[in-house]
Amino acid sequence: MKENSEITKGKTTEGTKNNYKYNLNPMKIYKLHKEKLGEFLQKLSEEFAVYAPVESDGVSAFIELEPGQEPALELTRTQRPPKEVFYPQTEIMLHFDKDEVQSTEYKGKPIAVFGVRPCDAKSFVIIERVFVEPKYDDTYWSARRNGALVFTLACNEPLQSCFCNWMNGGPFDNTGSDVLITDIGDEYLLEPISEDGEKYLAGNDILEKATEANVKAAQNVRKKAESSMSKAPKLDTLKETLDSLWNEPFWEEISAKCLGCAACTFSCPTCYCFDIQDESRRGKGARIRLWDTCQMPLFTKEGSGHNPRPTQKDRLRQRYMHKFSYMVETQDEFGCVGCGRCVSFCPVNIDVRSFITGILETAQNKRGRQ
Amino acid sequence: MADFEPKIMTFLCNWCSYAGADLAGVSRIQYPPNTRVIRVPCSARIDPLFILKCLQDGYDGVLVSGCHPGDCHYISGNYVARRKFAILKTALVFMGIEPDRVQFSWVSAGEGEKFSIVISKVTETVKALGPAKKLVKHTHSFEDRGKTD
Amino acid sequence: MENLVDSIKKIFTDENLELLIGFEKGTLPLCATPCFIESADAADRLIFDFTCHNNLAKYLNDEKKRKGNTRKVGIIAKGCDARAIIHLIAEEQFERENVVVIGVPCEGVIDPSKLRKTLKGKEITEYKVNGDRIKLIGNDFELELDRAKLLSDSCLTCRYPNAPQHDHFIGEKAEPLTVNDEYAAVIEFDGKSAEKRWAYFEKEFAKCIRCYACRNACPMCYCEECFVDRNTPQWIGKSNDLTDTMIFHIIRVLHTAGRCVDCGACARACPLDIDIRLLGKRVEKEVMERFDFTAGLDFETKPAMAAFDENDKDEFIM
Numbered sequence: 081m082k083e084n085s086e087i088t089k090g091k092t093t094e095g096t097k098n099n100y101k102y103n104l105n106p107m108k109i110y111k112l113h114k115e116k117l118g119e120f121l122q123k124l125s126e127e128f129a130v131y132a133p134v135e136s137d138g139v140s141a142f143i144e145l146e147p148g149q150e151p152a153l154e155l156t157r158t159q160r161p162p163k164e165v166f167y168p169q170t171e172i173m174l175h176f177d178k179d180e181v182q183s184t185e186y187k188g189k190p191i192a193v194f195g196v197r198p199c200d201a202k203s204f205v206i207i208e209r210v211f212v213e214p215k216y217d218d219t220y221w222s223a224r225r226n227g228a229l230v231f232t233l234a235c236n237e238p239l240q241s242c243f244c245n246w247m248n249g250g251p252f253d254n255t256g257s258d259v260l261i262t263d264i265g266d267e268y269l270l271e272p273i274s275e276d277g278e279k280y281l282a283g284n285d286i287l288e289k290a291t292e293a294n295v296k297a298a299q300n301v302r303k304k305a306e307s308s309m310s311k312a313p314k315l316d317t318l319k320e321t322l323d324s325l326w327n328e329p330f331w332e333e334i335s336a337k338c339l340g341c342a343a344c345t346f347s348c349p350t351c352y353c354f355d356i357q358d359e360s361r362r363g364k365g366a367r368i369r370l371w372d373t374c375q376m377p378l379f380t381k382e383g384s385g386h387n388p389r390p391t392q393k394d395r396l397r398q399r400y401m402h403k404f405s406y407m408v409e410t411q412d413e414f415g416c417v418g419c420g421r422c423v424s425f426c427p428v429n430i431d432v433r434s435f436i437t438g439i440l441e442t443a444q445n446k447r448g449r450q
Numbered sequence: 451m452a453d454f455e456p457k458i459m460t461f462l463c464n465w466c467s468y469a470g471a472d473l474a475g476v477s478r479i480q481y482p483p484n485t486r487v488i489r490v491p492c493s494a495r496i497d498p499l500f501i502l503k504c505l506q507d508g509y510d511g512v513l514v515s516g517c518h519p520g521d522c523h524y525i526s527g528n529y530v531a532r533r534k535f536a537i538l539k540t541a542l543v544f545m546g547i548e549p550d551r552v553q554f555s556w557v558s559a560g561e562g563e564k565f566s567i568v569i570s571k572v573t574e575t576v577k578a579l580g581p582a583k584k585l586v587k588h589t590h591s592f593e594d595r596g597k598t599d
Numbered sequence: 600m601e602n603l604v605d606s607i608k609k610i611f612t613d614e615n616l617e618l619l620i621g622f623e624k625g626t627l628p629l630c631a632t633p634c635f636i637e638s639a640d641a642a643d644r645l646i647f648d649f650t651c652h653n654n655l656a657k658y659l660n661d662e663k664k665r666k667g668n669t670r671k672v673g674i675i676a677k678g679c680d681a682r683a684i685i686h687l688i689a690e691e692q693f694e695r696e697n698v699v700v701i702g703v704p705c706e707g708v709i710d711p712s713k714l715r716k717t718l719k720g721k722e723i724t725e726y727k728v729n730g731d732r733i734k735l736i737g738n739d740f741e742l743e744l745d746r747a748k749l750l751s752d753s754c755l756t757c758r759y760p761n762a763p764q765h766d767h768f769i770g771e772k773a774e775p776l777t778v779n780d781e782y783a784a785v786i787e788f789d790g791k792s793a794e795k796r797w798a799y800f801e802k803e804f805a806k807c808i809r810c811y812a813c814r815n816a817c818p819m820c821y822c823e824e825c826f827v828d829r830n831t832p833q834w835i836g837k838s839n840d841l842t843d844t845m846i847f848h849i850i851r852v853l854h855t856a857g858r859c860v861d862c863g864a865c866a867r868a869c870p871l872d873i874d875i876r877l878l879g880k881r882v883e884k885e886v887m888e889r890f891d892f893t894a895g896l897d898f899e900t901k902p903a904m905a906a907f908d909e910n911d912k913d914e915f916i917m
Binding site for chain 1: 625626628633635658716720724738802803810814837840868870871
């Protein structure tokens with residue numbers, strides 16, 4: 081992944097290219113008849129806690145399936161991001177009382193996420209790079225993530241607000257997947273991507289081998305999906321452009337209508353900032369970790385009262401710089417997977433895509449004038 | 451349920467209701483011991499957040515008592531409070547919280563007997579409701595050890 | 600809307616405005632977006648139609664925070680937006696002379712939550728309006744329905760589609776969509792058992808992700824420090840614990856009692872389509888019945904919760 085760029089300041093953002101390798105060898109691809117999905121999930125749930133998209137009371141999220149419950153796989157995108165399967169909004173880190181402290185990492189069955197989309201599967205990889213590194217392992221994340229299987233469902237029908245293809249991804253991208261599933265009508269094709277995926281599928285007697293016709297159908301479905309998306313602009317100069325435009329007046333313009341809520345950050349699959357709070361009553365309590373947002377003033381307010389990001393302009397700029405510049409430095413790729421949730425949920429229609437095309441245009445105009 | 455003793459939080463305004471409570475005390479009037487008293491300068495000091503936090507903390511009932519309208523030590527505090535309490539009560543009852551969980555009274559400094567009657571009545575009505583369950587915060591406490599969150 | 604741009608250009612110049620807050624076309628179908636223009640020429644971007652669902656009065660608070668109360672600001676105002684502006688001025692949040700209220704006739708606005716629920720996870724590429732009907736068109740589907748099914752609930756019972764007070768008005772005054780049933784939902788809900796009502800609120804607020812989009816979209820929420828951010832003492836926890844979340848919503852309703860104009864911006868801002876308005880609507884009914892007060896109708900009447908009457912009813916007091 082690091083072949084196309086260098087880890088130095090001021091580098092370009094070639095980042096990860098589409099690392100799909102759509103395996104054309106039918107010998108390696110499995111097939112599952114849709115009527116047998118329930119059986120497949122039932123067998124999966126013997127070993128794993130299975131999380132899948134479910135709609136309940138009008139809200140779609142990744143929830144642990146009850147026995148016999150059908151996942152809502154027709155939804156291209158859940159409202160709540162699946163990062164909460166591994167990184168819940170509220171997580172108790174430890175319980176304490178006057179006598180002892182007890183750490184409370186997840187101790188349940190290994191997790192299988194079924195039906196997650198390529199953008200969200202990629203988000204697991206991005207967040208993992210923050211939470212797990214040689215010197216430090218976030219045990220709360222790892223307790224859920226280790227041994228987990230990711231069954232990614234490729235997107236036959238990308239939504240209007242989707243832009244994964246701008247972010248070096250795509251509706252059939254397999255980054256972060258153990259198995260990539262393609263819906264070809266009456267059947268699902270299951271392609272093992274990782275060793276763990278391969279091991280799980282190999283032993284599964286509910287599956288059959290895919291035929292060449294099946295694979296052809298899958299390729300057609302993929303072609304249709306990819307061509308339905310709006311063409312991605314060239315973003316290889318995005319990071320440098322952003323780095324050079326720190327003081328431009330357009331930051332004021334785009335942040336003027338921003339409400340400063342957390343709709344974008346809390347629905348974003350790659351946002352990972354958190355707060356830690358102790359809540360106790362009469363000598364007993366818990367230390368909890370909870371999602372936090374850089375979009376609110378309290379995020380950077382210091383004990384002295386000073387706030388280095390005092391206005392919404394500073395905070396909105398921070399969000400975009402983080403996703404498109406700083407994370408490129410630390411992870412060698414954009415911190416955005418192009419899922420489109422922020423575009424869809426922003427109450428005032430701040431659209432990151434317009435922002436990106438807008439600043440590239442601003443930069444071009446500046447260069448033209450020079 | 452018969453031996454359930456409710457925990458009740460009572461907010462008393464310093465000038466009237468607290469003095470009335472004091473009078474009940476020196477007059478040796480008996481009343482149920484279930485309530486804890488918090489003294490405030492005026493019923494207007496009561497922020498609805500106080501009442502909700504008591505319910506969240508597990509108190510089975512909350513009583514707020516102030517001066518009779520027209521007698522407020524700060525002239526109009528209880529008038530403003532009266533409007534606040536009306537709206538608070540409306541909101542809580544509409545949501546389905548039992549009306550008797552949050553009650554209000556006017557007790558003057560000379561009404562020691564009335565104070566004891568108010569406390570008795572509140573204790574009795576809250577006791578009949580049983581332990582508070584709605585709005586009581588259980589998560590994050592040590593009692594939940596072992597449960598998944 | 601015809602004449603909007605020309606009228607605004609004229610008003611901008613005549614009134615010596617330094618800023619005009621309005622709407623322009625958004626990046627998604629059926630979605631307009633707030634727009635800030637600082638010169639008459641820039642007014643070409645402006646639009647006004649049923650996709651303009653934000654409450655722009657909120658930006659007057661931002662203007663005050665960012666630039667002080669110094670610039671002369673024009674603001675395009677639907678009926679509810681104007682009521683919000685009027686109430687903010689009644690609360691002495693800014694000088695009357697610095698605000699130019701430009702009323703526009705409103706026949707209801709789109710509720711993004713209702714659109715999401717109608718589309719069931721899909722998105723549209725375009726739409727066509729045909730009188731009272733609207734056709735929603737996606738890549739491989741088409742859906743036709745009554746436009747009213749997509750309008751905000753607050754619009755369906757709105758009594759004030761036009762600014763009650765304004766400096767200018769563009770177009771013909773609009774008729775209210777419905778007048779009689781304003782509190783029908785509240786009355787029907789009140790008829791349910793206490794247990795059912797509590798279960799409904801628990802179910803709705805369990806979805807809350809504490810993003811505060813509702814609070815931030817509201818023109819009445821302008822406190823420098825909101826009670827949820829206070830940590831000495833901390834009133835409520837910051838996680839999505841259900842009791843903390845419910846207390847947030849209850850207190851926000853109490854803080855906006857007698858001030859809320861039921862513009863519906865809170866419900867429309869919610870990314871999880873929660874029924875935010877119901878509790879506030881009940882409180883609004885109480886304020887009207889008990890204190891004979893409706894927010895945002897004139898600049899002089901003192902807000903109900905900041906006033907009192909010696910003869911206020913106290914039947915609820917022991």
